[in-house]
Amino acid sequence: MDNAYLPDLVKIAGMREETADTKTLALRFLDPGRWEAFQYRPGQFVEVSVFGVGEAPFCLASLRDGADNFEITVRSAGAVTGAMHELSVGATLGVRGPLGNGFPFAEVSGRDILFVGGGIGLPPLRPLIWQMLTDRGRFNKITVLYGARTPADLVYKDELRRWQARQDMALLVTVDVPDRDWKENVGVVGSLFSKVEINAANTVAFVCGPPIMIRFVVQDLLKAGLAEDAIITTLERHMRCGVGKCNHCLIGDKYVCQDGPVFTYRQMKAMMDPG
Amino acid sequence: MNSTRAYTIPSHLLSTWVARLLGRAQVIAPQAARGSDVCYDVVDTPQAVAWDYRSSLSPLKRFLFPQSDRMLRWHCDGDGNVRLEPTYDETERVFLAVRPCDVSGILFLDKVFEQEPADIYYLTRRQRSTLVALACTEPGENCFCVCAHAGPFLEAGYDLQLSPQTGQHLVEVGTEKGARLVRESADLFAPATDQSLQARQEIARQAEARFGEARAYFAAVMRRVTFDRVPDEVWGQMADRCLGCGGCAFVCPTCYCFIVADYRGANGGERGRLWDSCLYETYALEASGHNPRALCKHRLKARFFHKLSYQFAQRAGSHGCVGCGRCITTCPGANDMPVATLSIRRGEQ
Numbered sequence: 001m002d003n004a005y006l007p008d009l010v011k012i013a014g015m016r017e018e019t020a021d022t023k024t025l026a027l028r029f030l031d032p033g034r035w036e037a038f039q040y041r042p043g044q045f046v047e048v049s050v051f052g053v054g055e056a057p058f059c060l061a062s063l064r065d066g067a068d069n070f071e072i073t074v075r076s077a078g079a080v081t082g083a084m085h086e087l088s089v090g091a092t093l094g095v096r097g098p099l100g101n102g103f104p105f106a107e108v109s110g111r112d113i114l115f116v117g118g119g120i121g122l123p124p125l126r127p128l129i130w131q132m133l134t135d136r137g138r139f140n141k142i143t144v145l146y147g148a149r150t151p152a153d154l155v156y157k158d159e160l161r162r163w164q165a166r167q168d169m170a171l172l173v174t175v176d177v178p179d180r181d182w183k184e185n186v187g188v189v190g191s192l193f194s195k196v197e198i199n200a201a202n203t204v205a206f207v208c209g210p211p212i213m214i215r216f217v218v219q220d221l222l223k224a225g226l227a228e229d230a231i232i233t234t235l236e237r238h239m240r241c242g243v244g245k246c247n248h249c250l251i252g253d254k255y256v257c258q259d260g261p262v263f264t265y266r267q268m269k270a271m272m273d274p275g
Numbered sequence: 276m277n278s279t280r281a282y283t284i285p286s287h288l289l290s291t292w293v294a295r296l297l298g299r300a301q302v303i304a305p306q307a308a309r310g311s312d313v314c315y316d317v318v319d320t321p322q323a324v325a326w327d328y329r330s331s332l333s334p335l336k337r338f339l340f341p342q343s344d345r346m347l348r349w350h351c352d353g354d355g356n357v358r359l360e361p362t363y364d365e366t367e368r369v370f371l372a373v374r375p376c377d378v379s380g381i382l383f384l385d386k387v388f389e390q391e392p393a394d395i396y397y398l399t400r401r402q403r404s405t406l407v408a409l410a411c412t413e414p415g416e417n418c419f420c421v422c423a424h425a426g427p428f429l430e431a432g433y434d435l436q437l438s439p440q441t442g443q444h445l446v447e448v449g450t451e452k453g454a455r456l457v458r459e460s461a462d463l464f465a466p467a468t469d470q471s472l473q474a475r476q477e478i479a480r481q482a483e484a485r486f487g488e489a490r491a492y493f494a495a496v497m498r499r500v501t502f503d504r505v506p507d508e509v510w511g512q513m514a515d516r517c518l519g520c521g522g523c524a525f526v527c528p529t530c531y532c533f534i535v536a537d538y539r540g541a542n543g544g545e546r547g548r549l550w551d552s553c554l555y556e557t558y559a560l561e562a563s564g565h566n567p568r569a570l571c572k573h574r575l576k577a578r579f580f581h582k583l584s585y586q587f588a589q590r591a592g593s594h595g596c597v598g599c600g601r602c603i604t605t606c607p608g609a610n611d612m613p614v615a616t617l618s619i620r621r622g623e624q
Contacts, residue, residue: 004392005346005535006361049546051349051357052539056562078562092357211565238561240534243392246551247532248559250577251567253586 004243007049007094008034013069015089018155021076022120023085024061027095028069040064040098041105042127043234043262047242048072048080049094050087056080057239057257059124060098063131073123073155099242100261103128103206103232111204112141114196116217118189118209119148122155124234125208133169142169143196147189147213150177172196189213190220200225207233218265228266235261235268281467281475282446286326288463289444293321295460296369300405303338304371305331315373324372326439329415330599334528335370335377336384339400342525342550346396346535350543363399369456372409372437375426376418376599380528381406382432386591387531396548405452410438412482417600419490419613425597427482438475445475490613492620493583493594499619500583509618510572516608517571521552523610526601529582529591532558553578579615 014026027048029035040060049055056078062071076085087093105128113132115125125144132139144163148154154173163171172192174185185192189209203226207217214233221231237249239257249256252271254263263271284292296302301317305325308314313328315335347361385401388394411418411427420426429436434453437444445467448454457464499505524530533548551558554575559568568574581587582595602611 001393001395001398003361003395005396006359009357009359049537051351051546052537052544054537055535055546081562090355092355094357094359210563236561236563236565237567238559244390245388245394245531246534246548247553247581248534248551250581252580253584 005096005241007047007055007096010093010095012087012089012091012093015087018073018157019153022073022155023076024071024073024155025084026062026069026071027093029095030092035068038070038098040070041102042131043103043124044098044100045239045242045257045261046072046095046097046099047239048084049096050080050083051092051094053083054080055094055096055240057099057242059234059261061123061126063127063134065130065134073120075120096242099239099257101259103234103262105131108204109138110140112199112202113139113143114198114203114205115142115144115146116189116205116207116209116221117144117146118213118217119153120155121207121209121213122146125206126156126159128206129163133166136168140202141199144169144171145174145189145192145196146171147174147176147192147209149175151175151179151182170196188216190216193220193224198224198226204230204232207231211236222265228269229264231265232262233265233268235263237261280448281472282448282457282464283440283443283467283471284446284464285443286439289324289326290321292460292463293318293324293371296371296456297321299459300367300369302369302371303335304373308332315370315377318371326372326409329411329413330374330418330601331377332601333526334380334599334601335373336380336528336531338368338370339381339404340384340388340397340531343547344396344549345545345547347546348543349546352542361395363396365399365403368400368404369407370404371407373406374411374599375408375429375433375436376420376423376597377528378406378408378429378433379420379423379425379593379597380599383529383591383593383595383597384531390590405434405456406432407453407456408433408436410436410479410482412439412478412485414486415600417603418486418598419600420598421483421486422490422493423594423596423598425599427486428479438478440471440474440478443471445471447475492616493596496616496619497583497585497588497594499622500580501585505576505619506622507572509622510576513575513608513610513615513618514570514572517554517575517610518608519554519556519571519574520607521554522605522607523602524552524554524578525550526605527595528597528599528601529595553581575610579619582612583616583619 009030010027013028016024045059058072061073237256239249240246242257244255244258305313312332314332350358388397433449436447532551534551538545560566588594
């Protein structure tokens, strides 16, 4: 019997500052055999341990694709994430995963793909965006709408520039509060919908961000004519065990950690949960 | 001897049997505790076992799923290298004179922890455990196992089931594990006579009658909970009486929510898990400050949905109540299972 709670050891192979409170960590398995076995798909997540502080769930924020490590993007918010921000390259952490279901990929071949991300909601979408760009011929139009509170709160700034320069996709960025140099859109991410053409019948939307943003964006997308199962999101819950035992991530009878974290809006609507 | 499924043991020889069990395993059995309380605990002497108790203050689960349970240790050397050492409890245990409701609670937890990915900490203990049930002939004050089909006699799920008869105990064998305990003390047991087997049926029938009318009608309640047909006011009224103490979860044989926590020592530390309760305000709180179950009535709704919906009953093989009555004893706000099922059925307080 495997021990589903026993982490594998990883070392921090790289650290990058994204914003004032957000860093991206590259993690490399100590045992190369474990990396071999660590086959994941975008949308899945890992439980990361800071030994002595605890464990917390993070989405896999990079595409595997030839690399010898994977990335997570961490906003300093609680005990574990706070401790991770204090670490430096070479520090040892624990990792359990990959966990959860992941995004559909082959299933959405031939469709227009619309990504809608808010703030720290871009990291789960990032590996899927790259996976689709790598296999570009498989999809029709690819559009990314990304919003943050201020320009300083945008993550992956280098990548945003690279995406903006590409001809085979469209990237629109917005902020709630601009600074002096900001030349792009100002407003919530929903204010970008009027600036793109959405062929509702052929579009699949991947939405990720804070709960309030998801609620509004879903309404916008339904209004635009998207079907309920063409709206796909990843849900955040405080997943303590990640393996469907501790019950903290339950929504109705669904374990976000096992049945999710990726759900269609149709599935979400059917989940019975108060609050 | 293998083919026989039932034996008898003279009641005065039970202590002799317990003495032998003590020689092969840790024995956990009901014992007198403070005041008139009886509690399952580790047995030191055969005389400590309470054979004629009604029910134990707390269920058995803490011996298989401790309230605070170490999962692993880690060690750091001076160069920042970390070594992990998972810790398993491989103690052989015999659970003796366990009431049927509590056996049913363990069978429920078995299903939960056997589901893939299996829980190695629970199952390591469970695989080394033998369950010797003691059927009930007299109900305790708050017992309603008849509604939950969890007693007063078990039809399956035990390794051995004892039931008292005049001057002797009938011993029904449920599994090979149970058969082995009998075989190892063959001189104490005799194959049950037809008379003893017939007496068992009569005693079980009388016991069932003594446990009386149903107090919780689960089928009707489960339909309402499953299809979300319970008015929000019902949960609101229960919330008015809920202190959020979590007592109901801790005494419930089928509750198993936990959190994982680390303890840091000098050159390493430990990771363990601790019981949690879904009625605690911070249960689902996220680091961002978002709390998906911020209101008590929503936490109560989630709790009873987990206990009483078909969705969960399907996963665990039964609804999450064995009718032990401990929530009645514990809850200061009368949000126990019989009251909750009554409120749900009536749709009003």
